[in-house]
Amino acid sequence: MADKTFHSLHRLSLRAKLLSLLIVLVVATLTVAGMTLWYVYGTQKIFQHMEKSDITALLSAQGLQKELMAQQGLTTYYSLDHDNKWLVRLENNNKQFEKLLNKARETNYLDQGRTILNNIESDYLHYIFSRKEVINLYRKNLNKEGVELHRKIRARFQSIYDLCEQYKQLHQEQIRYAAVNYRNQAKILTALSLVSVPLSAFLAVWIGFILIKHILDPIRHLARLEEDGVPDILSGEVGALSERMQNLIDDVENAYEMLQHSRDQVAQSEKMATVGKLAAGMAHSIRNPLTSVKMRLFSLERSLNLDVVQKEDFEVISEEIRHLDTIIRNFLEFSRPPKLRPQSVSPSELVDSTLNLLSHRLESCGVVVTVCRNENLPVVNADTEQFKEALMNLILNACEAMVDGGKISITEDSMTIAPYGKMATLTIVDNGPGIPALFKDDIFKPFYSTKEEGTGLGLSISNRIMTEHGGWLHLKDSGPQGTSFIMALPLKDASTWLRS
């Protein structure tokens, strides 16, 4: 049962736990405070009642006894010397007795007390009457009869005295009862205090423990988050807060990385723009005289009658000029990239279209291409011609790498890649000899080529085309078993980076 309660508490959120504990603590504190007030009030009431009734009654009873004894004494004094001053004082004591009796009646609250007081009053009246007779006998000098009667009223005196004693004991008993009552209440309060004080202390310690373990410690961990990473102990609200903070830090790091990447790209673009401008100027300057050369060669070819060797020389010259022309075209294309004309298209269609265009070339190279596709990829925003060119460059590179033919597989996929969002990816894998480790870092750099007749612009142009589409081209892997590249494009609803 206790175990079950513990597990239930454990499942509670931090807020619910703290609230519950605080409520219990407040209730316990208020209960103790209420009980203390109740006890003080009760004690005060007992004391006031005791003071107003029992102690007054006690004092009255003692006063009655005293006055009664005084009256008995004064009567005796009068019997001895018949001095009237004893009678005056006797009268005073009589009045005092009646006064005390009235006071006792006023403060009495017990039925038994009332009966006693009635008896005292009744006996006292008889006593006074008999005493007056005794005094009259003494006044008439009938001392013998007076002494005789005087002796008789002593029994009534004793009876009144005893009644007063009885009345006194009655109220003494009430005082004892009040004391017992007081002690009982004190016991309850003590018991309650013995329970509530440890309970309050326990709750306060528990709240303190939760505050330290689940709030202060996690906050300390959070403060040192960058140093230590996310601590595993965080859970609940603070865990969520920690996760949120970690996400924020990740976002900031991502944003910083992207900013850094953008800066690098800008710097690279500026560099490329300068290089491109130089390349364009140079290419254009070369192109015109080269065209002039081509025209003259064309003219010569028609007019000369060449032998076989001369013809071969002529063809080599023509071929080299064509090669030069191709290099120049690449330079110009690199320096003046055509403006993107994006349209909604599935990359799968572009793959099919590119393979269709290259079918003869692939056949002549002895390369077999396999497309792994479950269904057509979702639509992207892409310039179809440029995307095809980027893909074509990769496929042709693979063909050139696999000298005696080989296999190329193109795997289509779509996935969410943080922080870019949903992307369409093409993984192009060949089984060629791979790219030497030494060159891996430089393959996307312009004018960098390991091929004898390469311009070093193919991969650079492909990379730039993908970047301009808001995607990327990565070398995934390369080794003796082959090379794999990944082309990624943002899906249409996520293409916020597309430059138009």
Next chain:
Amino acid sequence: MQRTEVRILIVERNRRMRDFLRREFSRRNFLVEDAGNGNELFLKLDSDITTHLVVLAVNTPEGLDRGLLQQLITNYPNVPVILHSYLEELSDDPFLQKVAGMVEKSGNLENLTRMVSIVLSRYYPDLIENDKPESSNV
């Protein structure tokens, strides 16, 4: 009118190319004038000698010299212009649509001579009535 009466003005910055074109068109019995820049072009056009066709091959690394083509088309609307250029370098200039023809500047002169025949037969049918244009794929 025979080809010897048809005057072609070749505008080409490269002197050797200009000389070559001049020689080749002269060999084909055209009267050939040439100009190395815009000033020479307009001087020739403004002279008393009639120019029937302009072969314009003025290019800059940034593309076509837009002002030159615009001035030529606007001020000499009756003179057909054949653009002999690197077509891929051309921008979306609206004046490109007003030229009589465009030929890629390659090593093959036949493309240009064929376009010249086509344009001449279109603009001056009576001038070269016996000179049928060759089928063209330019």
